[in-house]
Amino acid sequence: MMDRGNTQMERIVMHMQEEQDGVPIRTVKSFMTKIPSVFTGSDLVNWIVKKLDVEDQAEAVHLGSLMSAHGYFFPISDHVLMLKDDGTFYRFQENLAKLQRMFARKWEFIFMQAEAQANDLSRVDKKRDKVERKILDSQERAFWDVHRPVVGRCFDDVCEQFGDYEPFLSPPEPSNPWITDDSSLWEQDKMGENREIPSRRVRKWSLSFDELLTDLAGREQFLKFLEKEFSAENLRFWLACDELYAVPLKDVESAVQEIYSEFLAPGCPSPINVDSKCQAIANKNMEKPNRYTFDACMEHIYNLMKSDSYRRFIRSQQYKDLIQTKKKSGAGSDKQWSLVPAALGGRNLVAKLPSLPNRNMDGEVLGELSSSGNQWSLRNKQPSTSAASSSSDGL
């Protein structure tokens, strides 16, 4: 973990010592003596401010002090290696750079010799494979270059969606515990089932399916909704499989058996909605049960819930009731949404959701964009080339 800042520092020090462009170095006459080859602290600070894009004087002093600590220059009448923004005199350490370079080269030479002695022929093969792999990679990359999404847009959209929930930019409710020393924000989560869920948190579930699933209260509400529709087994299956990752190795096999007999076995009590392909994969995997046995089914169910049940949940009366629990401005539900801070360009976050009726949908419909993005990634990407495309939301 060698600090390569040294070469960059050297470059800067070289620049500083240039005749035309560098820090003004002169001989100073003082009493009966001449002090050769010095520059003042403030000259150096001004040079840094001018030549390197530091923000302010303080940053220049900080940088200069660090360089001094590394030995590139020193105050001529003091032993403390620090830079002061005043008339104190300093001198450049001429030989340091040369010494350092000499030793660096020596080390490289020793290393090369050692390598040559070891003469690991297998290294050659590794390199050859690496070249072949690079060729294949470049071909694959060229293929995906034709089909890749617009990178910039996706970041943009994600940051805007979640901007309202950025604790460093818009303080959380009731407050940021670290600033106010009040931990109510964390106590909220620990309250019982009949607690009132803050409207802001409920709104977050509409940003993405993952937001709903990762919030415990969200899961509860979603489960309630599905129970009314008699399709809760899908979510229960998904949650059970998710739990598998948290089960100790010795208990995995029995947990897998339980899941299979409950949700997948012929004649099981809660059959889930999977196609014959996933069913076949699951059946085969049961020969050697492990944490990943139901991955294919999980993905299928996840996408099913996302494209169907989740959308209906967000449009449901149950969800609307949850959002309306705390009326902020009192003038009606329309006004609630305009609380997006101006820092985000005053854009109406809700305008981006396709599912809420009676809204003016000016601006892009973000909800559609991200879901179609996901469909793209499922349709065009071959599963074998990228594990990352499997079940994540297409944001």
Place this chain on the structure above:
Amino acid sequence: MAAVAAEDAELDVDGLRREAETLRSRLEEERRKSNDVQLRDVASKLEQVPPLQMKVRRVLKGHQGKVLDMDWSIDKRRLVSSSQDGKVIVWDAFANKQERVLSMPTTWIMSCAFAPSGDIIACGGLDNKCTVFPIDKDLENPERKKRTIAMHTSYMSCCRFVKSGYQILTCSGDCTCALWDVDSSQLMQSFHGHISDVLCLDISPVHCRTFLSGSSDKTASLWDIRTGRCVHSFDGHDGDINGVKFFPTGESFVTASDDGTCRLYDLRADREVALYTKDCMIFAATCVDISKSGRLMFAGYNDYTVNVWDVLKCVRVGRIYAHDNKVTCLQRSPDGTAVCSGSWDTTLKLWA
């Protein structure tokens, strides 16, 4: 005989090296041709991030040596830190209290991790091992119940729990990463591909199926946890990659490097999409993390500072003179309300 073979091998290596270089420059050319609209340009229509007023809210003092790593507990107020002095401390950072102080038999504990279950912590470093300790409140002597989980053939640079408390991912100076089962100490999977020390890792926030590693071979790799396969490798940095972190959506990641820069890579576009640096920033970036929304990036540097970047506009929006020595580790709290930084100055500080 051996001398002749060696010479041939050397010529071969040179030829291969040249070929690799040609391919590399051809790849760069292709990338530039089909280059997207710059992230910066797309972000130009976004509002500027308002000036950040981040102040130090807690200073955790207790270590006698350089703080090397820290990890948050999912309860958002506790964290664990490890130091060169051989101690691992579990803190209630909110109350600024030390809950547990564990002593390891070796010094230079380069990494520590807090299990999501909250009842065990893992640590290791120059001892080439990863050791776990239970830290239930009623336990008298956690040191007695410690167990060695992982063994590498060189120093362990980073360890992290995979979602539950039952699997640990480690990476090491022996150029590999490995997945271990906590209960049985079994090696579940090993990950080969880096040609130099692996210095950092980060698990996908979206699912437990992929993770990233950063290495002193200047590349970052994305791995499939299950198969051990390297899905993709990302280059671009000119120095060791000391820190790597997924973006909240799991579709991109940032890196911090010895070359003084941080970079944003996109998994779908398979390339670097943004560079975060300034002419005056010449000190190594050692650690990095992303804010909850993904808009802000925090990075710690060897010049004792933490810099805050606007991820989209690629400009620096804050500079914190955080410590009196190198900043070695940095992590935002699980709910994004604070950032913790650790340093060679033996302290940890919380910013909000």
